[in-house]
Amino acid sequence: MENTTAIKTISIVAFGVAAEKMKTNSVRVENIDDIDALKICLSNAYPELNEFKISIAVNKKIVHENMLLNDGDEVALLPPFSGG
Amino acid sequence: MTRFDRQINLRGFGQEAQNKLKQSSVLVIGAGGLGCPALLYLGAAGLGKIGIVDGDNVSVSNLNRQILYGENDAGKRKAVVATETIQQKYSDIDVECFNTFLDNSNALEIISQYDVVVDCCDNFSARYMINDACVLLNKPLVYGAIYQYEGQVSVFNVKDEKGFTHNYRDLFPVPPNAKQIPDCNETGVLGVLPGVIGTMQATEAIKLITGIGKTLCGKILYYNLLQQSFYELAIAKNPEASQAAPANEKDFRSHNYSVTCATVKTIDWNKADEMYSLNPQQTTFVDVREKDELPRVDTFMCVDLPLSALAHQAHCISPFEKLLVFCKGGVRSEKAVRQLQILFPEKQFYSIQGGILDRLSQLNNKLYATEV
Numbered sequence: 001m002e003n004t005t006a007i008k009t010i011s012i013v014a015f016g017v018a019a020e021k022m023k024t025n026s027v028r029v030e031n032i033d034d035i036d037a038l039k040i041c042l043s044n045a046y047p048e049l050n051e052f053k054i055s056i057a058v059n060k061k062i063v064h065e066n067m068l069l070n071d072g073d074e075v076a077l078l079p080p081f082s083g084g
Numbered sequence: 085m086t087r088f089d090r091q092i093n094l095r096g097f098g099q100e101a102q103n104k105l106k107q108s109s110v111l112v113i114g115a116g117g118l119g120c121p122a123l124l125y126l127g128a129a130g131l132g133k134i135g136i137v138d139g140d141n142v143s144v145s146n147l148n149r150q151i152l153y154g155e156n157d158a159g160k161r162k163a164v165v166a167t168e169t170i171q172q173k174y175s176d177i178d179v180e181c182f183n184t185f186l187d188n189s190n191a192l193e194i195i196s197q198y199d200v201v202v203d204c205c206d207n208f209s210a211r212y213m214i215n216d217a218c219v220l221l222n223k224p225l226v227y228g229a230i231y232q233y234e235g236q237v238s239v240f241n242v243k244d245e246k247g248f249t250h251n252y253r254d255l256f257p258v259p260p261n262a263k264q265i266p267d268c269n270e271t272g273v274l275g276v277l278p279g280v281i282g283t284m285q286a287t288e289a290i291k292l293i294t295g296i297g298k299t300l301c302g303k304i305l306y307y308n309l310l311q312q313s314f315y316e317l318a319i320a321k322n323p324e325a326s327q328a329a330p331a332n333e334k335d336f337r338s339h340n341y342s343v344t345c346a347t348v349k350t351i352d353w354n355k356a357d358e359m360y361s362l363n364p365q366q367t368t369f370v371d372v373r374e375k376d377e378l379p380r381v382d383t384f385m386c387v388d389l390p391l392s393a394l395a396h397q398a399h400c401i402s403p404f405e406k407l408l409v410f411c412k413g414g415v416r417s418e419k420a421v422r423q424l425q426i427l428f429p430e431k432q433f434y435s436i437q438g439g440i441l442d443r444l445s446q447l448n449n450k451l452y453a454t455e456v
Contacts, residue, residue: 020232043398066430
């Protein structure tokens with residue numbers, strides 16, 4: 001019998017203060033359906049991420065709405081920078 | 085022989101591109117970590133006119149990265165020293181000194197005199213203000229910013245290959261709380277980082293003016309100094325961007341650009357009912373009281389999301405776009421909205437004033453009214 005519950009892996013790339021709070025700039029998560037679910041998963045794993053705003057990109061395109069995530073997708077966490 | 089022989093000789097550049105630089109003007113806002121390298125390279129490239137805006141003084145702690153200044157400049161006005169230095173090096177450039185901070189009373193007048201704007205400032209208030217002014221004036225804006233060992237660069241208000249323009253509010257529609265992201269004066273910065281990013285900003289300005297190569301319009305480029313790596317992202321239009329920005333020059337002048345905490349929108353039950361009836365598929369009431377608090381709601385559509393379990397159960401609001409949040413008296417719902425706005429910045433949250441107590445008294449009044 002073929003295994004019907006394929007594992008879906010999403011890689012997360014974090015920038016700026018998001019990477020700082022996560023203490024890493026890349027993590028992988030498994031079996032996350034969509035961006036909203038990912039946000040909740042991340043905010044549980046790294047509660048400090050709730051302290052600021054983060055824009056999201058999927059496969060190097062910034063997205064403003066919830067969308068389904070597929071195996072192999074790369075999600076970037078993009079906090080704003082202001083320094084100069 | 086001229087100063088520009090080596091770039092005029094460059095294939096794809098030539099006298100034509102050099103003439104374009106000579107006929108063009110660039111405004112550099114902020115003569116700090118990003119502004120110093122940008123100004124030095126723009127000056128060297130042979131711009132016709134350069135404007136320098138800064139209201140700050142040189143401090144000794146600036147000197148690791150603000151390479152237009154030396155020890156003897158501590159305490160002097162940055163815009164004045166920068167103007168003198170560039171003018172002394174290159175007598176043929178018209179250098180204009182704005183010894184002031186830009187604000188929404190002077191920004192439109194100053195920016196409108198220039199062909200390209202380079203944002204080298206160091207705080208969110210100025211960044212949003214410069215962005216909005218450039219959007220209103222349809223002025224090409226070269227954006228650059230840094231955080232610790234990372235930087236980002238983009239070009240706003242220039243049509244991309246598909247004919248769309250983007251701006252900073254497409255990335256982040258509203259400013260964050262200033263306390264959330266401290267600037268580099270507080271967090272520390274290695275001097276070469278703004279050197280790299282400021283030089284990239286000068287590069288983009290030169291490309292915009294001369295038409296060589298491809299600019300970063302429609303894209304944002306991230307740079308990581310520690311990894312020596314780049315990450316380029318495509319920017320998408322954000323529907324919230326135009327709502328958050330001032331619609332015209334009059335609104336711009338009265339817009340409050342001081343960075344404040346994200347505000348919670350509060351509404352009363354009448355307004356909440358009206359919002360629900362306008363779009364019942366994508367709108368819901370959210371009860372953030374604990375599960376044992378009475379009375380429970382059974383007369384209207386409502387999602388239970390106790391404040392104590394908010395982060396764990398917040399996924400239950402995923403299907404909705406507009407969320408009308410209430411608690412017992414209106415205090416916890418505000419707190420919940422603050423947290424939810426951070427989790428779901430693209431959704432619209434409203435805290436209902438007076439909470440369920442207010443709803444009950446309203447219902448009682450209605451009953452009373454029908455009886456009479």
